[in-house]
Amino acid sequence: MRLRNRWLRLGALLCTAVLVAAGCGEAAPEPGANEVDRQDDQLSLAQDEGEVVWYAGLELSLVDTIVAGFEKKTGISVDAIRLGGEEVATRLLQESDAEVHLADVIYTGNEGNFVDFKKRDLLAPYRSAELSHFDKAYYDEDLAYYVPYANRFWMVYNTNLVPESEAPKSYADLADPKWSGALAISHPGYSVGAAIVPFFWSQTPGLGLDLMDKIAANKPLINQSVHDSMAAVISGERKVAVVVNDAGFYTDGKGAPVEAVYPTEGVPTSGGGVGVAKQAPHPYAARELLDYILSREGQQIMADASRTVFRDDVTYPAGYVPPTSGDQNLYVVDPAEFAAKHDEIVTHFQKVFGV
Template sequence: MRKAVTRRDIIKSTAALGLTAFAAPLKAASPEPVSITPDLIEAARKEAKVILYSSMDLPVGEKLGKAFEEKYPGIEVQIERSGSERLFQRLNQEVASNIRAADVVNSSDASHFITWKKNGWLAPFVTQDIAQHFLPEYRDPDGMFATTRIWLSSIAYNTNLVKPEDAPKSFADLLDPKWAGKIVKGHPAYSGTIMTATFQMVRELGWDYMEKLSKQRVMQVQSSTDPPKKLSLGERAVMADGNEYGIVLLKESGQPVEPVYPIEGAPTISGPTGVFVTAPHPNAARLFQAWLHTRETQQFFIDFTAQYSVHAQVQAKPGRRKISDIKLMKEDPAGVEKMTEEIKTRYARLFKV
């Protein structure tokens, strides 16, 4: 069995490589904002491909890829999809083997970008849209990445199996003995969403809460996209975590699911995107990054995926709940970075997975 790669391993392996291939400085002057120009489009077309590493649900990534290909014929989008924690390990292994495959990377664990920036793996690139319409807290000051999407990890229930009046209203409610053997949840060692959500829940509720939850005979799945699917199939009555947008989309398609925004606050997840300094298709990578953060693409993305955008000009889709109306747990990517290995170890011990 291949040993899991830790952030400490990454720092060690990067030092051993001497950062020969990743010579970008840890602190660089923020680049001047750029626009999409005919020269950039032509250079991208000559490369003919962009490779996106992403934790987005595959149908979401494919829809985005097709939209980009329609906008810029002649440039293929190749998507490498996996859970963010697995992508993090894969990228480290590729760097150690001098494999340069990733052009653009989107992760559901924002703390990854802290590590990648420290290692000099990201290329500075800022567009006019990012500079003008993204608040400073949603873009790296040195231009290494920007927040492409925000979403929540919520509770939810199957409306065929649970009456609204009986549904849990809080994380504390999930500890009720009546939910034993009826809960599904994702795994923080696979999913960046669940890693981030677990950090926030532990910070707010303590490890004692997780220990009690682990005794509820929980169905353990990997990705944050899995709990909504298990719920809609009726394999479990309640989900303890998982992406809220999956529940919203399933509900809109007529499936018997309902989101619950816990009274303690819903864990909040950011999904940044950045261009890798060793991108094999650097111009196509920059074109994709620029296109992804335009108002038009952000609006399309939000309408299609039921996630949230930080682009100031994007509007919420009518009929959907605004994020401003939801009580949220606060994000802390630096805190996640420090606690990642502890979370993986303690979670595996508690849930025996």
């Protein structure tokens, strides 16, 4: 895996364009507008391209493991740009507006991003070689993107600091003054999960976005990611994390004095998304990486990290609680509704917390 400066990559792309125009080199033919199926010589063409640029809104440990497996299997180098999910979306839109095309594969934890990307015609439809292993609920009807996993969002408390009998049972409990200086919350402008939970509040009678104002009165620690909030609870810096995804609980919290709370109002759950950029500089390598992420090997990497994936041929670690177990009262977030509400959530958060 190589990490390179964005502007160096842009310069390289411009130089390549000049050389090809001058007849000093030849570029591999790009897939035609209607060629959504995998081509027989796709791997060979991808290896000729030699690299793929991945905008990865995913934990670094997962990115590293996926990259290592893909590079070993294909010999194609991955330039992985690790960002927060909303940072991926912002960068892609800014680069598109500037007509700068650097990304080959796009990955965020928010399917709503991909609803927006599709509307903006930023995705290249592709019928993945792994399509038959996925129910149609987990890919776009026009094959513009796929849903490789889902997150459930819980609260978490430190069991050394909070007895089970005193732990919050609901999101409404977080307004109790006894949690003053004891909460950790994540910023929805950076973390997708930190926006999913307030969206759920906005859709739930008796909660609403006004719950942010009540939580703000308890002076929570503001973090960028849900993993930072989890770390604050593990260390004892705070007693309760308002938003933690299930993967963070199982991985970051393994062996730590923490316990999950399924809020009585419900457990919001939301899918991530992955797709090929329409103007991908390395379109064949992009397709190969997408296929790998959706393959049994790629999905097993996610399952090993306690991600909820949608293939039926993977296994999960011991102790993993699947979505169908327990009294979780799942609330499945509609990606289009979430996308429409996202900016309002971020604006309200910034106004209430001043960040």
